[in-house]
Amino acid sequence: MVGLGNFIEVLSGGLLAGVLYSLVALGFVLIYKASGVFNFAQGAMVLLAGLALVRSLDFFVARGLPFAAAVLLALIFAGLVMAATAWLIQRFVLGPLINQDGLTLFMSTIGATFIIEGAAQLIFGSDVYPLKLYPTDAWFALESVFQGGILVNKLDVWGGLIAGALVVVLAVFFQRTKTGRALRAVADDHAAAQSVGIPIGWIWFVVWLVAGLVALVAATVWGTKLGVQFSITFLALKALPVLIVGGFTSVPGAIIG
Amino acid sequence: MKADVDQSKNTSPAKGDIILAVKDVSLSFGGVKAIRGVSFDIKRGEIRAIIGPNGAGKTSMLNVINGFYHPQVGTITYKGEQRQQMRPYIAASQGIARTFQNVALFKGMTTLDNIMTGRTLKMHKGIGWQMLRMGPALDEEVRHREVVEKIIDFLEINAIRKTPVGKLPYGLQKRVELGRALAMEPELLLLDEPMAGMNLEEKQDMSRFIIDINRQMGTTMALIEHDMGVVMDLSDRVVVLDYGQKIADGTPDVVQADQKVIDAYLGVAH
Numbered sequence: 001m002v003g004l005g006n007f008i009e010v011l012s013g014g015l016l017a018g019v020l021y022s023l024v025a026l027g028f029v030l031i032y033k034a035s036g037v038f039n040f041a042q043g044a045m046v047l048l049a050g051l052a053l054v055r056s057l058d059f060f061v062a063r064g065l066p067f068a069a070a071v072l073l074a075l076i077f078a079g080l081v082m083a084a085t086a087w088l089i090q091r092f093v094l095g096p097l098i099n100q101d102g103l104t105l106f107m108s109t110i111g112a113t114f115i116i117e118g119a120a121q122l123i124f125g126s127d128v129y130p131l132k133l134y135p136t137d138a139w140f141a142l143e144s145v146f147q148g149g150i151l152v153n154k155l156d157v158w159g160g161l162i163a164g165a166l167v168v169v170l171a172v173f174f175q176r177t178k179t180g181r182a183l184r185a186v187a188d189d190h191a192a193a194q195s196v197g198i199p200i201g202w203i204w205f206v207v208w209l210v211a212g213l214v215a216l217v218a219a220t221v222w223g224t225k226l227g228v229q230f231s232i233t234f235l236a237l238k239a240l241p242v243l244i245v246g247g248f249t250s251v252p253g254a255i256i257g
Numbered sequence: 258m259k260a261d262v263d264q265s266k267n268t269s270p271a272k273g274d275i276i277l278a279v280k281d282v283s284l285s286f287g288g289v290k291a292i293r294g295v296s297f298d299i300k301r302g303e304i305r306a307i308i309g310p311n312g313a314g315k316t317s318m319l320n321v322i323n324g325f326y327h328p329q330v331g332t333i334t335y336k337g338e339q340r341q342q343m344r345p346y347i348a349a350s351q352g353i354a355r356t357f358q359n360v361a362l363f364k365g366m367t368t369l370d371n372i373m374t375g376r377t378l379k380m381h382k383g384i385g386w387q388m389l390r391m392g393p394a395l396d397e398e399v400r401h402r403e404v405v406e407k408i409i410d411f412l413e414i415n416a417i418r419k420t421p422v423g424k425l426p427y428g429l430q431k432r433v434e435l436g437r438a439l440a441m442e443p444e445l446l447l448l449d450e451p452m453a454g455m456n457l458e459e460k461q462d463m464s465r466f467i468i469d470i471n472r473q474m475g476t477t478m479a480l481i482e483h484d485m486g487v488v489m490d491l492s493d494r495v496v497v498l499d500y501g502q503k504i505a506d507g508t509p510d511v512v513q514a515d516q517k518v519i520d521a522y523l524g525v526a527h
Contacts, residue, residue, distance in 0.1 A: 178380045185363045185374050192361035195323060196441060197349030197378040 016156030019163045020225070023218040024235050026166065027211045033174075033187055037094075037105040043233035044116040045212055048085065050219030050228040051124035053078040054131045075216070082212030085116065090205045117233060131223035159221045166217060170210075179206060274301045275334075276445055276477050277322065282331030284317055291317040292328065293501040299445065304471055304478045306492035306509075308485075310521055313498040315481045316358055319447045322479070323355050324348040336444075350378055354443035358450045358481075360430045364423035368433050371422055372408060375440025376401045408436050412466060428459040435466065446470070448480045452487060460487065467491060489513065497521070 024046060031039040056077040060070035093108050174180040185193040186203045194200060222232055277299040284292040292314045299305045307315045320326040322333065324343035333340045335351065354375070363371050380397055409415055412432050417425060422433050431451060438446055451467065452460045464487060470476050482488050488495060489509040497505040497512055499521040505512045512518055 178377055181366075181370060181374055182377055184366055184370075188363035188365055189361045191325070191345075192357065192363065192437075193374075194325070194345035195349060195355050195357075195361075196374050196437060197346045198374070199344070199346045 013153070013156070016153070016160050019160045020156065020218075020221055021235070021238055023159065023163050023166070023214070023221060024238075026163075026170070027214045027218070030170070030211045030214060031207055033183070037109060039211065040106065040109040041089075041113040041116055042211065042215065043235055044113045044120070045082070045085065045215040046219050046222065046235060047228075047230065047232045048116050048120040049078050049082055049212065049216035050131070050223040050232060051120050051129070052081040053216065053219060054129040054223060054228045055124045057131070058129070078216050078219075079213060082216055083209055086205055086208035086212050089208050090201060094204055095201060113233075117230075121230065128227045128229040129223075130227045131220070155221070155225055162217060162221065166214065170214075173210075179203075183207060275299070276301045276336060277479075278334040279318075279322070280332045280334070282318075282321060282328045282333065284314075284321060284326055284328045290501055292321070292498075294331070295498065295501070295503045296331075297496045297503060297506055299477060299479055300494075301477050302471075302475055303493040304467070304480060304491050306480045306482060306488045306495040307498065308482065308488055308495060309498035309504075312500075314501040315498055316449055317501075318498070319355060319449055319479065319481065322348070322445075323353050323447060349441065352441075352444035353447065354438035354441040354445075355447035356431070356434045356438050356449055356451060358453065360427070360434050362422045362430055362434055362437070365421060367419050367421055368414060368425075368436075369405065369409070369418045371433055372405045372436045372440045373401065375437040376405065378441070404442075405436075405440055408439050411439075411469070412436050413462075428455050431455070431459075431463070432466075435463075439470065443476060446476050446478045448478060448482075450481050450483065452482060452484055460484065464491060 024042065027042040027045065028039055031037055031042070053074050057070055057074035060073050061067065065073070089112055093112050094105065097105055097108060174184065182193065182198045182203055183206070185196070185198060186200055190200060193203075218235075219228070219232070222235060226232065275298045278296075279298065280296045281294050282292055282296070283290070283294055295314070295318065307318060309315055317326060321328050324345045324347060327343065333343075335353075363374065366374075380401060409418055412435065414429065414432055414436065417429060417433075422430055425433065435448075435451065438448075448467070452463050455463065467478065467480070468491065471478060480488070480492065482491075492509060494507060495505075495509055495512045496503060497515070497518050499517075504517045504521060505515045507515075
């Protein structure tokens with residue numbers, strides 16, 4: 001029984017860690033799906049979201065707000081920061097490049113990466129900031145079946161649940177809403193999308209906003225795991241295998257990958 | 258206000274009013290002059306053909322009308338109002354729909370979804386309701402689906418409603434594209450070579466659809482087409498462009514007999 005227990009422990013641990021990477025991968029998929037652009041800046045966006053969140057959280061807590069209210073305010077603040085970022089990217093980076101090819105847009109997101117990384121650390125500081133939003137303690141499951149139970153990290157479970165919920169929400173958004181339909185339309189054909197009355201600039205803003213909010217969610221999980229720090233941007237690179245396995249255009253694929 | 262407009266359209270077709278007037282329009286890209294001082298008008302309820310040899314500026318003209326290109330010189334008056342800065346989505350919201358020379362469909366989406374995108378501007382219910390598919394959004398979705406189903410019936414594409422359009426043969430793609438434009442319930446429909454690359458049977462089907470749309474829905478159309486037989490049969494009036502300039506304008510008979518038109522098409526013996 002010990003062998004099987006170990007096996008399940010390692011398996012579940014591995015799967016759940018994979019889910020956390022897929023949170024980052026989701027952001028890539030969203031933008032690729034809606035604009036055909038490989039967004040190099042996703043990792044930087046996770047950093048920015050995390051920093052905005054943790055710094056404003058500290059600020060609100062220091063003001064003596066109860067923790068729950070501070071978290072809520074900090075989430076709203078970080079959400080606004082991501083919205084502003086989406087608007088700036090659309091306005092100054094992608095807007096002038098409508099109808100350019102994918103590689104050009106890709107290069108421009110590399111540029112955006114450095115700007116976001118630099119600006120985020122300039123404004124919010126570059127130390128390692130601890131963030132504690134989820135329980136991080138270990139949890140021994142199925143103790144009655146296996147001797148000593150199976151060690152599961154609660155944070156990983158939370159991350160898994162959040163990723164699952166995100167996928168459901170995003171899938172519904174893409175399939176059912178008119179904006180979701182418009183997003184898919186823009187990805188396929190700019191001119192045709194414009195001709196049926198879809199304003200491309202607005203749609204790109206929405207995409208980057210959604211990617212920013214996904215980055216924020218990823219930041220809450222990863223920030224709790226590692227602390228909010230510069231190395232979070234490298235998560236983006238680790239998420240790449242997830243993407244390649246799961247497919248660049250599939251939201252559920254990113255999760256499975 | 259919207260209701261008034263619709264009503265006036267239904268009770269009196271007001272056929273003959275000028276819906277769009279193009280005046281002295283010139284358009285150039287760098288040193289290339291695509292359109293040079295062209296003027297013409299489109300009357301409500303008519304089928305207006307724009308013809309001319311390749312590179313005459315026909316497609317550029319459609320792109321100007323629906324706001325993709327901005328002419329450097331000249332004015333465009335649509336429904337009595339002179340246009341200022343134009344964007345394609347504004348043109349769409351004012352009732353101008355179009356199809357493209359090389360079909361521009363959303364290839365990953367089904368026929369049904371493609372045509373539904375034509376309803377984008379007419380859906381206003383909150384995004385939350387849409388995601389839940391409940392309450393007002395459900396009513397709205399159902400209402401729009403009815404309109405779309407009617408169009409699908411009309412165009413006889415029921416069999417392919419759930420097929421991703423990328424897999425369809427060219428002739429059917431053209432039909433789906435027409436359906437998407439119709440879903441916008443346009444007042445002015447721009448068709449860029451609706452029959453290019455079709456066989457005779459497909460051309461006959463398409464001609465029938467165009468005539469039916471014009472007669473039954475009273476939709477005004479501007480049509481670019483190379484098949485002269487089709488143009489002469491379908492259109493009420495024809496404008497002929499050559500090297501970006503207008504060389505003739507009138508009923509099919511008049512245009513057909515015009516020496517300049519014959520020269521442009523056959524070349525002049527020097």
